[in-house]
Amino acid sequence: MQKEITEIKLKKYFDVTGKALEKAKKSKEKIDLSFLKNSREDFLDMIERYFEDAKHFSKKGDKVNAFAALNYAHGFLDAGARLGIFDVHDNKLFAAD
Numbered sequence: 001m002q003k004e005i006t007e008i009k010l011k012k013y014f015d016v017t018g019k020a021l022e023k024a025k026k027s028k029e030k031i032d033l034s035f036l037k038n039s040r041e042d043f044l045d046m047i048e049r050y051f052e053d054a055k056h057f058s059k060k061g062d063k064v065n066a067f068a069a070l071n072y073a074h075g076f077l078d079a080g081a082r083l084g085i086f087d088v089h090d091n092k093l094f095a096a097d
Contacts, residue, residue, distance in 0.1 A: 001060055001061045001062045002062055002063070002064040002065065003061070003062075003063055003064070004063075004064065005064050005067075006064075009064060013068070039080075039083075039085050040080075040085050040086070043076055043079075043080045043085055043086075046073075046076050047073045047076045047077055047080075050069045050070070050072045050073035050076070051069070051070070051073045053065075053069040054066045054067075054069035054070045054073065057069060077093075077094060078094055078095040078096065081094040081095065081096040082095065082096040
């Protein structure tokens, strides 16, 4: 059980996120209208899974992974709001209004 964010854990997250960012920058835009049909349900499923993971990690005393899972969940919430998947109009809870 981790109770602090170690240099190894931080390096891992920087590495994965940096690689993903570079790949996203080099990619073309992909718009698949069939995806949009189920995007709300897909986003909510991922958000709920990360939220439940956070609860699980927290119960185990693993605050590092609980915090990470919460950040992933909220990232999906913010992305969904910015894409218009969620019509929330709340700039205190979301990075979009």
